[in-house]
Amino acid sequence: MTRPGGEPANPLRRYGVSLGVAVLAGGIAGAVAAGFGSNGATGAAIVAAATAVAITVGLWSCSVWWRGLDEAAQEAHKWAWWWGSTFGLAIGSVALFSLVFAAGDGLSGEPKDLLLGGAALVAGVQTVGYGVAWAVWWLKRR
Amino acid sequence: MNNRLKVLRAGRDWSQADLAAALGVSRQTVNALETGRYDPSLPLAFKIARVFEQPIESIFSDAGA
Numbered sequence A: 001m002t003r004p005g006g007e008p009a010n011p012l013r014r015y016g017v018s019l020g021v022a023v024l025a026g027g028i029a030g031a032v033a034a035g036f037g038s039n040g041a042t043g044a045a046i047v048a049a050a051t052a053v054a055i056t057v058g059l060w061s062c063s064v065w066w067r068g069l070d071e072a073a074q075e076a077h078k079w080a081w082w083w084g085s086t087f088g089l090a091i092g093s094v095a096l097f098s099l100v101f102a103a104g105d106g107l108s109g110e111p112k113d114l115l116l117g118g119a120a121l122v123a124g125v126q127t128v129g130y131g132v133a134w135a136v137w138w139l140k141r142r
Numbered sequence B: 001m002n003n004r005l006k007v008l009r010a011g012r013d014w015s016q017a018d019l020a021a022a023l024g025v026s027r028q029t030v031n032a033l034e035t036g037r038y039d040p041s042l043p044l045a046f047k048i049a050r051v052f053e054q055p056i057e058s059i060f061s062d063a064g065a
Helices: A011-036 A040-067 A071-106 A111-139 B005-011 B016-023 B027-034 B042-052
Strands: none
Touching: A011 A040, A071 A111, A071 B027, B005 B016, B005 B027, B016 B027, B016 B042
């Protein structure tokens, strides 16, 4: 049997490393926010800097991972980004507004907690939508 | 778009993983190509043609033609 040469790179390993780097950067930024977030303007500047560094590292890690994907895998992610994230954003926004107005006076807490909670809700639903759309893309092409 | 990838691969006794390695794509991508549910870009189509040493038009055909 004639076998073509070359060993395919392990995409799961690359994905794991990329995800690990992003999670580590986010964790460090979170720890910085927890440690310095209450220190007034200086704390806010430190948190902003730490978050910017974490996001830069995360994006760099994602770009390395992205360049290693083949074209079909990239297409699946682009499709998932558009359809999954768009529907996720729509559903998450409806959920957020419904929750805010349904809760009425029952919604209490620190303003920053409420703000971050709302952002996390929408981002979480977007992520779920992305994952579902990505899985649908591949399932349709099995 | 229709293609003869599966026939050509079988003729060389290659697995999907073998062809994926030759093309630098994943096995899932080769499967999606073979089932006709994913159309390759022009660069990938040319690469496939080079791997099988055949012109593109003998591998891919327009389903609507």
